[in-house]
Amino acid sequence: MTASTEEKPLTAMLEVRDLEVAYGKIVAVKKISFSVEQGQVVSLIGTNGAGKTTTLRTISGLLRPTNGEIWFQGERIDHVQAHDIVARGLAHSPEGRRIFPKLTVEENLLLGAFARRDPAGVRTDLDSAYDLFPILGERRKQPAGTFSGGEQQMLAMGRAMMSRPKLMMLDEPSMGLSPIMMKRIMSTVTELQKQGTTILLVEQNAQAALKRADYGYVLEVGQIKLSGTGRELLVNDEVRKAYLGED
Amino acid sequence: MTDVQTETPAAEVPAAPKAKPFAWPLGLVGVALVVIGSFLSWSYDGTILNNLSINFYPGGLQILAIVAAVLALVLLLAEQQGPLSNLGNWLDATLGLRVLGTGLTLYMALVLVAISVESDGLINVNPGGYVSFAGAALLAVGAWLLPLRPQLRNLSEARTPAWLDILAIAVLMAALLFVAAYALGLEDAWSFILCLLFVAVVATALFRTGAMSWVAQAGQRHRKVLTLASFAVAFLFPFTQNGSDANMSIATAVLVFGATAMGLNIVVGLAGLLDLGYIAFLGSGAYVAATLSTSAFATIGWKPPFLVVVLVGACVAAVLGLIIGSPTLRVSGDYLAIVTLGFGEIFRFAMFNLDGNNGPNLTNGPNGIPGIPDLEVFGFNFGVAHHPFGIELGRFSNYYFLLLVLIGGVILAFTRLNNSRIGRGWVAIREDEKAAEAMGVNVFGLKLLAFAVGAFLAGLAGTIKAHQDGAVSPDQYIFLESAFLLAAIVLGGMGTIAGVLLGATILKLLPEKLRFFSEYRLLLFGVLLVLMMRFRPEGLVASRRRQLEFHEEDEELAEAVEHKLLVEEAK
Numbered sequence: 149m150t151a152s153t154e155e156k157p158l159t160a161m162l163e164v165r166d167l168e169v170a171y172g173k174i175v176a177v178k179k180i181s182f183s184v185e186q187g188q189v190v191s192l193i194g195t196n197g198a199g200k201t202t203t204l205r206t207i208s209g210l211l212r213p214t215n216g217e218i219w220f221q222g223e224r225i226d227h228v229q230a231h232d233i234v235a236r237g238l239a240h241s242p243e244g245r246r247i248f249p250k251l252t253v254e255e256n257l258l259l260g261a262f263a264r265r266d267p268a269g270v271r272t273d274l275d276s277a278y279d280l281f282p283i284l285g286e287r288r289k290q291p292a293g294t295f296s297g298g299e300q301q302m303l304a305m306g307r308a309m310m311s312r313p314k315l316m317m318l319d320e321p322s323m324g325l326s327p328i329m330m331k332r333i334m335s336t337v338t339e340l341q342k343q344g345t346t347i348l349l350v351e352q353n354a355q356a357a358l359k360r361a362d363y364g365y366v367l368e369v370g371q372i373k374l375s376g377t378g379r380e381l382l383v384n385d386e387v388r389k390a391y392l393g394e395d
Numbered sequence: 396m397t398d399v400q401t402e403t404p405a406a407e408v409p410a411a412p413k414a415k416p417f418a419w420p421l422g423l424v425g426v427a428l429v430v431i432g433s434f435l436s437w438s439y440d441g442t443i444l445n446n447l448s449i450n451f452y453p454g455g456l457q458i459l460a461i462v463a464a465v466l467a468l469v470l471l472l473a474e475q476q477g478p479l480s481n482l483g484n485w486l487d488a489t490l491g492l493r494v495l496g497t498g499l500t501l502y503m504a505l506v507l508v509a510i511s512v513e514s515d516g517l518i519n520v521n522p523g524g525y526v527s528f529a530g531a532a533l534l535a536v537g538a539w540l541l542p543l544r545p546q547l548r549n550l551s552e553a554r555t556p557a558w559l560d561i562l563a564i565a566v567l568m569a570a571l572l573f574v575a576a577y578a579l580g581l582e583d584a585w586s587f588i589l590c591l592l593f594v595a596v597v598a599t600a601l602f603r604t605g606a607m608s609w610v611a612q613a614g615q616r617h618r619k620v621l622t623l624a625s626f627a628v629a630f631l632f633p634f635t636q637n638g639s640d641a642n643m644s645i646a647t648a649v650l651v652f653g654a655t656a657m658g659l660n661i662v663v664g665l666a667g668l669l670d671l672g673y674i675a676f677l678g679s680g681a682y683v684a685a686t687l688s689t690s691a692f693a694t695i696g697w698k699p700p701f702l703v704v705v706l707v708g709a710c711v712a713a714v715l716g717l718i719i720g721s722p723t724l725r726v727s728g729d730y731l732a733i734v735t736l737g738f739g740e741i742f743r744f745a746m747f748n749l750d751g752n753n754g755p756n757l758t759n760g761p762n763g764i765p766g767i768p769d770l771e772v773f774g775f776n777f778g779v780a781h782h783p784f785g786i787e788l789g790r791f792s793n794y795y796f797l798l799l800v801l802i803g804g805v806i807l808a809f810t811r812l813n814n815s816r817i818g819r820g821w822v823a824i825r826e827d828e829k830a831a832e833a834m835g836v837n838v839f840g841l842k843l844l845a846f847a848v849g850a851f852l853a854g855l856a857g858t859i860k861a862h863q864d865g866a867v868s869p870d871q872y873i874f875l876e877s878a879f880l881l882a883a884i885v886l887g888g889m890g891t892i893a894g895v896l897l898g899a900t901i902l903k904l905l906p907e908k909l910r911f912f913s914e915y916r917l918l919l920f921g922v923l924l925v926l927m928m929r930f931r932p933e934g935l936v937a938s939r940r941r942q943l944e945f946h947e948e949d950e951e952l953a954e955a956v957e958h959k960l961l962v963e964e965a966k
Binding site for chain 1: 820826830833834840
């Protein structure tokens, strides 16, 4: 169960190969490789500063890799513009939610659909977002900044859904949430998977993330330390020790 | 406003606090004294302040005092003691009275100062002036002793019949037209300042009573009526000037400035890009129009019709916007401001140096291109006076109407963009660029678009400005002009239409009317901006979003906004 670096055929939805990202001289991500298969929930866990967020930001085009390749649905995307990547069906719900606090709920959701050009479809998806999160529907005209953390997270997820993504990357959706709200968010992840969305989930909360993951990777100081199915990782001694707080 | 339908009986209103019994009569006496004094002579000297010296024939400033007094009387009657007490359930009469009383006292004091300054001492003040002054002071004292109503109903919730809403809008607009025509007609600075004070006091009083929030609601309910009425007022303004061009030249300058500020409002207010060299785009439009005109000093042989010139000028400006934007829009914030600042100066120096000595002769250098002929479009000559309905409309009125059409177009472009997908993208970029990028917003492309659209509109205005001014020269397009444009936006309210137009009007009108102030103009504007930042950072007219931005800690406001939104939704 060590980091798998051998070549894989290009069947995965998302394929990251030998990715290296640096901020100036500081290398944040060192030659990591992983893949996400269609329909799966894949978790990326690790402590603060392990490079999880950097990895996501690089995949969605907000950062440029210094080395390596990123393939999405058989196309290389590591030098494609961020807005183009969204248009290709890869949505990113960023760390810290990053909703637009002064815009209303509805405006936030519509911004999620910015890359789309089918107003009628956007309308339908708006309704389905309100179905999934009724609280958003009740407060559609309210500025999003007046929401609680959990509600903001729902909004961030709803917003990411609005681009009708094939793959959705969630960066720490449970951050700062109450246990109840966290449960609610995590069950939404399962719900989204059932609807056919592939999900790449980044979490510090390893327990919650691995429980729902089909496959998981453990990131440590910029390198993949372990990988395996969610169940395997949950019972792995090292993981239990380092991330689940058990002796 | 007595037609306000009371929805619930006022039975559960708790007993009002005890008023000082003499406060209300004191106010009435004050009002009476102001009115009586205003019918008497204020000044011994009939040659100053448009003649306030004749008994029982009030001059302009005296009529203003009477108007304020009548307004105070209405508010007094709406107090608990008065017969219109029902109205007082909705209007915060006492707050309004305090503003009116204090403001009127200040007004009268200034009148006395003005009389003594203009004609050698207080000796020239006639008894009428003192009577009115005393009345105003009594009114102020009475107003401050009157108690505030404990329970006030929110006027913005009042359901009023549509005709009343529309009537209110019409009355307000008519008052606006009347006051604007009257104030602009005032020749001497004292009268003008006093008139401004009057407008400020009455406006503040109306805001304090809450009447304005009701009017704002009415405006919201009848948006189209409000827009049409505003344009009707603007359209009618030249007809009040009796063919005189003195004020019309100021009005056209205001419109050029306003149209340009609206263009910059797209760049700064919507997309959040700080552009400190915006005047260069106005300049490039003007220079294109000048060089393509039939002026003897024009340097290009091609003389296309004006409609082509307009398009060429606007497109040249837009291309300049793209050229300057494509390398610089990748930087953000302060860097963009510095680069655009530099660009504005480069434009000016380029126009200064393209004189044949240092390159091709395009602009005649510092001399500029004078003698640009008046426009002639479809046989309509903008240079001569026309007489529709027997009213003379001079040269500037012609340009005024053309600019009115332009500004209408700019406003249309602004609202359409603001409410579109693109406008949403701009706002997202302004709020959080990285998040916007993650949402699939083409950040660079949209910024470039904002820059180009803004430049296009400024270039458009520039082509008209060149013909209206009759000359272009580099020194018209200095940095200070860009700074003023920005100041108009900040003062009025970033990202709003009414606010920016108001800011542009104030910044262009005041220096024209207060010429004796010109040396201290910049100082005055500096003080004004500092005061604005301290007391109303969102600008005179605040957009909903900016209000949230500057008062985030203000929970009451957040609730109020929320409440308002819910009410809107419920409809």
